[in-house]
Amino acid sequence: MFVDIAKINVKAGKGGNGSVAFRREKYVPLGGPAGGDGGDGGSIILVADEGLRTLMDFRYKRHYQAENGEDGRGKKQYGSDGKDMYLRVPTGTLVKDEETGIVLADLKVDGQEYVCARGGRGGKGNVRFKNSIRRTPRFAEPGTKGEEREILLELKLIADVGLVGFPNVGKSTILASVTSAKPKIANYHFTTLKPNLGVVMIGEGHSYVLADIPGLIEGASEGAGLGLEFLRHVERTKLLLHVIDASGQEDRDPVEDFYKINEELKNYSEKLTKKEQIIVLNKMDLPQSLDNLEKIKKEFKDYEIIEVSAATGEGLDFLKKRAYERLLEIEEEIEFVDEVQVEQFFDRKERDTIVVSREEDYFLAEGEFLERLVASTNFDDFESFSYFQKVLIDKGVIEKLRELGAKEGDLISVCGIEFDFVD
Structure with a gap:
């Protein structure tokens, strides 16, 4: 699992x-x-x-x-x-x-x-x-x-290149053909129920990690199918290979499929729309693909298009080499962690805040620091109690009580321990 x-x-x-x-x-x-x-x-x-x-x-x-x-x-x-x-x-x-x-x-x-x-x-x-x-x-x-x-x-899987597209367009077959990965492959939707990784070897010392992201569907960005579970893995990749079934089998429109997938990426995160994409036209060994080729190229003239057949292996060598070349041109992405936000989150001063307030018939002083002070005080020992009073003065608790109107003899509760106020 x-x-x-x-x-x-x-x-x-x-x-x-x-x-x-x-x-x-x-x-x-x-x-x-x-x-x-x-x-x-x-x-x-x-x-x-x-x-x-x-x-x-x-x-x-x-x-x-x-x-x-x-x-x-x-x-x-x-x-x-x-x-x-x-x-x-x-x-x-x-x-x-x-x-x-x-x-x-x-x-x-x-x-x-x-x-x-x-x-x-x-x-x-x-x-x-x-x-x-x-x-x-x-x-x-x-x-x-x-x-x-x-x-x-x-x-979020760390992969250089991600294969995206509708179910059953041939992503798993492409992954198996260009890497040593062995994903489950069958001719029905959602064969891939978890992301698969493989290493594409270009030559000695030259390689990259390719991820087969399970097929997305309309509404994936809103949680339809297993969309949200898979979309987070796309965020790690530097380059997307957008696989399209050029044959338009199952009465699908290759052009429409491309826009639907990109819409889901956009709805999930604007960041995904900025990732570079190569359109991979798969199943080019089928006659229907040739019939659709001119229409597809005309529609996507601003994208790099690579024609392949995962079934016959045609074009796959060029695809893996071209993806590597494009990777070398893409700069490293920024870190996810907002250091300033994290620093504010862990600001220790906030945790030592002392809150002094006035209730109906008594005054209240609370805070994590005061809890530690109370726990460390031996109230039966004069020196210990004197030290306790000195800390309350140094921390401004007594001054704050005066500002709130505390007078001689008023009841003061410090983390559950009650005293009479002595000015």
Whole structure:
């Protein structure tokens, strides 16, 4: 089975908590802080593998979680980092954020890696909070959460040249004749139910990849048949060989077929209309093809036209060499990934935003940063609570509360922990 799209949930490991510990050694009755840091959580990393052809594995397992970092320990011992998890995907896989649709990575090259979920940072042990004033801190920092998101993996075959056209026009036969690929061939529509790839050898050191894109039909760009599943693979190609049944069998009009296929390409993506095309007139061994030849050439005088017969092999050598020549003239296409858009998506400042608001009878302060601060505070310890108050001042939370009208004695909720406001 050919699977070219998959949705998975990835969750990186949580960072280990910092430790609260003190030296307890013989002859050192008042030992200082000795709590070590927690280890970082493991990340989830996608790796492009040219040996894979489908996203089949992700059809049966959809949830992936990396190891958590270990907690810190006494004697200034650091917790171990969680192991990274590596997921192998076929080359040509696009990685999208499922919620926003933003393309995060385009894994085109064998061995290329992308960190799709970063592990949480290990928390600091209490030894990190010692200073000239705070000699015995009785609090430590918890590890941060690892990233978690739903991502969409979308495979777009990497091919230099794509064969497009209506079903049963001879694309698979052409692919089998000019490459060593062995696609299923029969005289009925939709014989090809998945894209097939083959390597066309021109000479020593000269070759290109040819893809047989399954036959499109009217309405393919709107999801008719298997259109959407196949059209995405056309986007990767640099050159299209538009195969037409010149004989007009099955009461089809070769000219009309050409325009219908191009209309579907346009409806799917304007980008596809800019791809160079060579019109390949197939089945030229049939008498009906000769009858239609003049009409076809007159209609498509602005296109390069190559006459072939996949059945007899006539014209195929010239076709594969000419396609190679045209490929050399086409510049490399731009990357799919919008780096600016991705950078904005991963702007860490947004995730540390602190929201302060006024409710009917109390004030509310929330945010991921404040959650970590609350988790790291020992509210029964004076020094720890003093540190908590200092951070609220430094981060502008107290000033914002004043601006919203907070007065002495008002109820303040910071991530579920309630206090009386003291100005």
